[in-house]
Amino acid sequence: MSNLLPRLLLIASTLFLSASPAWAHHSWAPYDLESEVTLEGQIIEYKWANPHTYIQLQTTSADGASQVWQIEASSAVVMRNRGWASDTVAVGDRVTIFANPSSNPNQTMGLGARLITPDNMLLEMRQVNSGAPVVVVPEKGSESLAGKWRTTSNPEVSRHFFFFEPTDWPLTEAGLRAHATFENADNPGKNCVAYASPFLMIIGDAKTITLGEDEIIIRTELEIAERIIHMNETSHEGIEPSVQGHSIGHWEGDVLVVDTARFAEHGMGNAQKLPSGPDKHLTERFQLSQDGTSITYSFEMTDPTYLTAPISYEMEWVYAPDFEMIQMPCDPESAQRYLELPESFLEE
Secondary structure, X not given: OOOHHHHHHHHHHHHHHHOOOOOOXXXXXXXXXXXXEEEEEEEEEEEOOEOOEEEEEEEEOOOOOEEEEEEEEOOHHHHHHOOOOOOOOOOOOEEEEEEEEEOOOOEOXXXXXXXEOOOOOEEEOOOOOOOOOOOOOOOOOOOOOOEEEEEOOOHHHHHHHHOOOOOOOOEOHHHHHHHHHOOHHHOHHHHOOOOOOOHHHHOOOEEEXXXXXXXXXXXXXOOOOEEEEEXXXXXXXXOOOEOOOEEEEEEEOOEEEEEEEOEXXXXXXXXXXXXXXXXXXXXXXXXXXXXXXXXXXXXXXXXXXXXXXXXXXXXXXXXXXXXXXXXXXXXXXXXXXXXOOOHHHEOO
């Protein structure tokens, strides 16, 4: 392989990480993204978790009253990809946090943007910091689809899924209505229900593929979800619907083709604020590069309940055999915290 492809993949992955969205179970709708507050105080909680990392900051208001602000950040997996760790900050640290406040002026909560540490180091909370584990194409690839892979993408793909707007895809009347009336409380993520594919497949985490004669298994890092691709079945008939649907695979030469149907209805099954219906259908292709250093992942999705035409995308997964995955299950308290704020986060 020429030196051009590794550089292009490295650039693409860097752009993807630096422009990455929350990758959480809900949108940024509760926050006023046009405003920013500066908060100085002492950390009284640092919860490193999936699907959200939280910092509770004890501050003093202009009138001298004590306040506790709850600052939301992305999942531990995504924060790791931005250069954070479980010990980046600690309880007792005095820090400055810049955040987008809640749209509700009675709530002392915000979406973290940047943090200044006790030793005056500026850390981005929604962008990549130095020391982040950048996706790099290895010198030696895999001999098959089996192994560990890291997802790369491009800003268009991530925006269409994570910041979905009705003009992005051709929507039915039901799709337009569902997007317009979506509320975070309707999101299955509050109960630690994983994203459905292909949404699950484009998330910028690590994934493992295990090849078997009868089954191929794909496991994801962020959701710790598991997809089983049945290689010895030919029909979806009689299968109970599930979040990831029922997948049947076959080989076209060295390309794995996966046909998935029988998806359970999901409040964000297609994109942020866009559900999926019972007739959703997904066709995916996994093609190993000639040198084994990457997989081209492409798909076409139809959903007659919410889409008037198919949508399709393509992206790269880079081979990462030595990458250390974060095996951290979804924390129910973390998933629901933004929905059920303690009274201490509501001003009298």
